[in-house]
Amino acid sequence: MNLSNKHILDMTTLTREDIGLILETAESMKEVSERPIKKVPTLRGKTVVLFFHEPSTRTKISFDVAAKRMSADSIGLAASGSSIVKGETLIDTVKNLEAMRPDIVVLRHSAAGAPHMLAKVLEKPAIINAGDGMHAHPTQALLDLMTIKEKKEKIEGLKVSIIGDIQHSRVARSNIIGLNKMGAQVVVSGPGTMIPKGIEKMGARVVIDADEAVKGADVVMMLRIQKERQKGFMFPTEREYARLYGLSPRRLGLAGDDVLVMHPGPINRGVEISPEAADGPWSIILDQVTNGVAVRMAILYLVAGGA
Amino acid sequence: MNLSNKHILDMTTLTREDIGLILETAESMKEVSERPIKKVPTLRGKTVVLFFHEPSTRTKISFDVAAKRMSADSIGLAASGSSIVKGETLIDTVKNLEAMRPDIVVLRHSAAGAPHMLAKVLEKPAIINAGDGMHAHPTQALLDLMTIKEKKEKIEGLKVSIIGDIQHSRVARSNIIGLNKMGAQVVVSGPGTMIPKGIEKMGARVVIDADEAVKGADVVMMLRIQKERQKGFMFPTEREYARLYGLSPRRLGLAGDDVLVMHPGPINRGVEISPEAADGPWSIILDQVTNGVAVRMAILYLVAGGA
Amino acid sequence: MNLSNKHILDMTTLTREDIGLILETAESMKEVSERPIKKVPTLRGKTVVLFFHEPSTRTKISFDVAAKRMSADSIGLAASGSSIVKGETLIDTVKNLEAMRPDIVVLRHSAAGAPHMLAKVLEKPAIINAGDGMHAHPTQALLDLMTIKEKKEKIEGLKVSIIGDIQHSRVARSNIIGLNKMGAQVVVSGPGTMIPKGIEKMGARVVIDADEAVKGADVVMMLRIQKERQKGFMFPTEREYARLYGLSPRRLGLAGDDVLVMHPGPINRGVEISPEAADGPWSIILDQVTNGVAVRMAILYLVAGGA
Numbered sequence: 005m006n007l008s009n010k011h012i013l014d015m016t017t018l019t020r021e022d023i024g025l026i027l028e029t030a031e032s033m034k035e036v037s038e039r040p041i042k043k044v045p046t047l048r049g050k051t052v053v054l055f056f057h058e059p060s061t062r063t064k065i066s067f068d069v070a071a072k073r074m075s076a077d078s079i080g081l082a083a084s085g086s087s088i089v090k091g092e093t094l095i096d097t098v099k100n101l102e103a104m105r106p107d108i109v110v111l112r113h114s115a116a117g118a119p120h121m122l123a124k125v126l127e128k129p130a131i132i133n134a135g136d137g138m139h140a141h142p143t144q145a146l147l148d149l150m151t152i153k154e155k156k157e158k159i160e161g162l163k164v165s166i167i168g169d170i171q172h173s174r175v176a177r178s179n180i181i182g183l184n185k186m187g188a189q190v191v192v193s194g195p196g197t198m199i200p201k202g203i204e205k206m207g208a209r210v211v212i213d214a215d216e217a218v219k220g221a222d223v224v225m226m227l228r229i230q231k232e233r234q235k236g237f238m239f240p241t242e243r244e245y246a247r248l249y250g251l252s253p254r255r256l257g258l259a260g261d262d263v264l265v266m267h268p269g270p271i272n273r274g275v276e277i278s279p280e281a282a283d284g285p286w287s288i289i290l291d292q293v294t295n296g297v298a299v300r301m302a303i304l305y306l307v308a309g310g311a
Numbered sequence: 312m313n314l315s316n317k318h319i320l321d322m323t324t325l326t327r328e329d330i331g332l333i334l335e336t337a338e339s340m341k342e343v344s345e346r347p348i349k350k351v352p353t354l355r356g357k358t359v360v361l362f363f364h365e366p367s368t369r370t371k372i373s374f375d376v377a378a379k380r381m382s383a384d385s386i387g388l389a390a391s392g393s394s395i396v397k398g399e400t401l402i403d404t405v406k407n408l409e410a411m412r413p414d415i416v417v418l419r420h421s422a423a424g425a426p427h428m429l430a431k432v433l434e435k436p437a438i439i440n441a442g443d444g445m446h447a448h449p450t451q452a453l454l455d456l457m458t459i460k461e462k463k464e465k466i467e468g469l470k471v472s473i474i475g476d477i478q479h480s481r482v483a484r485s486n487i488i489g490l491n492k493m494g495a496q497v498v499v500s501g502p503g504t505m506i507p508k509g510i511e512k513m514g515a516r517v518v519i520d521a522d523e524a525v526k527g528a529d530v531v532m533m534l535r536i537q538k539e540r541q542k543g544f545m546f547p548t549e550r551e552y553a554r555l556y557g558l559s560p561r562r563l564g565l566a567g568d569d570v571l572v573m574h575p576g577p578i579n580r581g582v583e584i585s586p587e588a589a590d591g592p593w594s595i596i597l598d599q600v601t602n603g604v605a606v607r608m609a610i611l612y613l614v615a616g617g618a
Numbered sequence: 619m620n621l622s623n624k625h626i627l628d629m630t631t632l633t634r635e636d637i638g639l640i641l642e643t644a645e646s647m648k649e650v651s652e653r654p655i656k657k658v659p660t661l662r663g664k665t666v667v668l669f670f671h672e673p674s675t676r677t678k679i680s681f682d683v684a685a686k687r688m689s690a691d692s693i694g695l696a697a698s699g700s701s702i703v704k705g706e707t708l709i710d711t712v713k714n715l716e717a718m719r720p721d722i723v724v725l726r727h728s729a730a731g732a733p734h735m736l737a738k739v740l741e742k743p744a745i746i747n748a749g750d751g752m753h754a755h756p757t758q759a760l761l762d763l764m765t766i767k768e769k770k771e772k773i774e775g776l777k778v779s780i781i782g783d784i785q786h787s788r789v790a791r792s793n794i795i796g797l798n799k800m801g802a803q804v805v806v807s808g809p810g811t812m813i814p815k816g817i818e819k820m821g822a823r824v825v826i827d828a829d830e831a832v833k834g835a836d837v838v839m840m841l842r843i844q845k846e847r848q849k850g851f852m853f854p855t856e857r858e859y860a861r862l863y864g865l866s867p868r869r870l871g872l873a874g875d876d877v878l879v880m881h882p883g884p885i886n887r888g889v890e891i892s893p894e895a896a897d898g899p900w901s902i903i904l905d906q907v908t909n910g911v912a913v914r915m916a917i918l919y920l921v922a923g924g925a
């Protein structure tokens with residue numbers, strides 16, 4: 005079985021079957037990382053370029069670990085060390101990369117749509133979007149789906165509340181689409197300035213009051229306040245934000261007993277999430293990271309041609 | 312058969328036979344990158360240090376890909392992350408590297424002659440010059456020779472016109488020497504301020520008028536305007552430069568029908584080369600990049616001891 | 619046989635037996651780097667994260683080379699490319715790393731005690747301290763011990779004089795402890811402003827006059843003047859420092875004929891060490907670097923579970 009599409013660009017281009025295939029493959033990949041010898045020869049002789057324009061710990065390392073555990077050759081490329089600083093266009097840079105015959109190019113870029121543009125101009129390599137501007141972050145949504153499914157044994161019918169800066173969040177956008185495809189109900193909550201107009205059309209119900217949003221939720225997904233992205237003030241102070249939208253023990257108590265707390269990281273402790281909420285038994289934040297490696301192994305495997 | 316010299320420092324130290332051996336080896340290496348499994352065990356257990364002082368996409372990645380496809384261990388070292396920032400001399404840094412027993416050190420450095428100096432002080436590892444100041448860039452010249460030979464089935468007797476900032480170009484210097492060794496006729500063209508005195512002694516005929524230089528050329532090699540290298544103004548404006556020396560469709564039309572257009576990259580679209588010239592069927596710019604991996608595989612193989 | 623402790627945090631947590639085991643293992647690892655094929659499969663499928671917060675050539679490359687020669691997957695992570703710049707705490711960053719299932723985390727950090735803190739919060743991976751603030755640099759001390767033992771055939775009973783900025787030197791601290799454990803006598807010398815109060819309790823005799831300190835020494839270990847660490851002036855000028863504490867040929871002549879000269883690098887030629895002292899037959903500075911790879915191979919091997 006194969007993916008319906010050569011590239012992983014966003015959640016809209018993945019079918020429900022694609023998502024099912026990725027999650028299933030990831031579940032079987034996961035145990036590789038639990039072995040004493042964490043290595044399979046599956047992608048030996050494949051070249052994976054990790055082309056990251058924005059700083060990243062988790063995502064870049066996660067792909068690097070995934071590639072190496074599959075025995076692929078992983079080639080890192082940061083914008084600062086690249087020809088970009090010499091004024092080359094992104095298309096020229098990537099056509100040059102293509103000429104070196106990589107099998108897969110993983111791209112993180114500050115411009116929404118950059119991976120889609122590359123997918124159009126490149127002939128051979130598969131493109132994996134590792135985050136493009138405020139647009140999409142499909143591998144994050146997939147690892148989130150995997151983690152929810154692993155813990156709840158289903159996705160269908162769950163109520164998932166995503167709280168925070170929905171406006172600037174590619175994680176939120178990709179999760180809303182993915183969760184809808186898999187049959188979950190999605191609620192979004194945050195300050196009015198952070199809720200994009202028309203988000204309901206993507207399949208999210210807007211609930212401005214965070215207490216309301218948390219009530220009865222099976223999963224609460226907190227978003228990072230991305231200080232580095234926000235010019236101008238979208239909320240008065242961090243303390244005010246924490247009180248109105250942060251996940252405190254009190255607010256978390258409004259959800260069911262078996263609620264799960266998620267966060268794409270890195271977390272701002274005491275801002276969008278309290279240490280109690282981040283570190284308690286309901287928190288599956290680090291499971292997300294572990295599953296991130298498994299999901300990326302699965303994706304590298306599937307876009308490289310599968311079995 | 313082996314190279315006559317342990318190191319690859321510049322084109323002057325390579326004999327015509329050396330060049331022939333490198334091109335032949337590269338031609339046989341090239342198909343490795345076209346296989347589904349792009350990996351041969353040839354350099355397993357060899358350590359290749361990539362020591363780059365200047366920003367580079369193409370050359371560093373090309374060597375990294377080449378090393379990994381040969382199964383070598385590739386160790387990256389950038390000036391910014393190195394002891395250089397702590398005031399250590401280049402010789403001490405590299406003697407320290409040598410003490411870790413690399414087999415090959417690939418060096419890019421802003422100082423002309425740096426690789427030659429290292430070749431004198433190091434006992435064991437082979438040095439490959441990946442560009443030193445305005446002096447030499449032998450692996451670029453070799454991949455250019457390979458690409459010309461691949462497309463024209465010969466080098467001998469061809470007329471190759473190199474146009475642009477000859478003065479600051481290590482690519483031009485290495486190509487003039489290499490092309491002469493292989494029997495081509497070389498013409499250089501550019502603003503008077505960019506033509507070094509005495510270039511004729513290296514075997515290049517100077518033709519100030521770019522139209523004249525292009526007329527009847529089998530190969531036109533455009534050089535990058537290296538804005539980052541030029542302090543002061545060597546030409547009035549980019550537009551003026553494009554008009555006088557850029558490769559426009561009109562100017563390209565002055566060459567023969569089977570002219571080839573080359574550029575070492577990264578290209579400045581609309582400055583030294585028009586999009587039409589860069590992207591048309593005559594352009595072999597991306598072939599140069601593909602052959603770059605093959606030439607570097609061949610060089611790593613040959614300096615590591617060959618067969 | 620195994621180490622008594624899972625982590626390598628500083629020299630105080632290593633027993634005399636641990637040190638003996640590491641040196642013995644390193645001696646047997648050393649010949650791997652002298653083979654034509656410098657690679658053993660020992661750590662295949664192990665993931666080693668190199669997490670370096672401070673610039674480093676020698677130590678990071680040394681670990682990278684060691685990991686790759688053992689066939690481990692080596693994953694680099696610099697502070698500048700990490701979530702640290704997004705305000706994540708060190709503990710959260712490293713818990714995230716842990717979730718990706720590395721076997722070993724090598725940490726260099728500007729904060730003394732950072733590796734100890736991580737060892738407490740992480741459950742699975744072994745931590746190797748690659749230098750923490752002014753506190754400890756155990757792998758440097760171990761490679762120094764290995765080099766002394768290799769050249770002198772013993773450590774017990776030797777007189778080792780460490781000269782320079784003892785106050786700011788994690789290398790000095792780790793060596794004082796290690797040398798004492800192995801039965802050497804340690805003398806420290808330097809300007810009064812650079813000798814920490816109470817250093818005698820660690821087992822070092824203070825001799826302010828450098829000539830006195832060198833007299834009769836079997837080993838003279840010069841420390842780097844770390845210009846980048848010193849705010850304010852601890853000595854009048856570099857020339858003055860060189861005269862009073864630098865290792866000149868005259869001063870070196872005060873030691874025995876078979877004195878050894880060591881330096882952790884990078885060296886400041888003409889400041890703490892003269893070129894004659896650094897480059898003469900008594901200098902074992904580059905042996906230290908070669909042994910650094912062997913010691914790190916041994917440590918990676920032993921903390922990963924040994925044989």
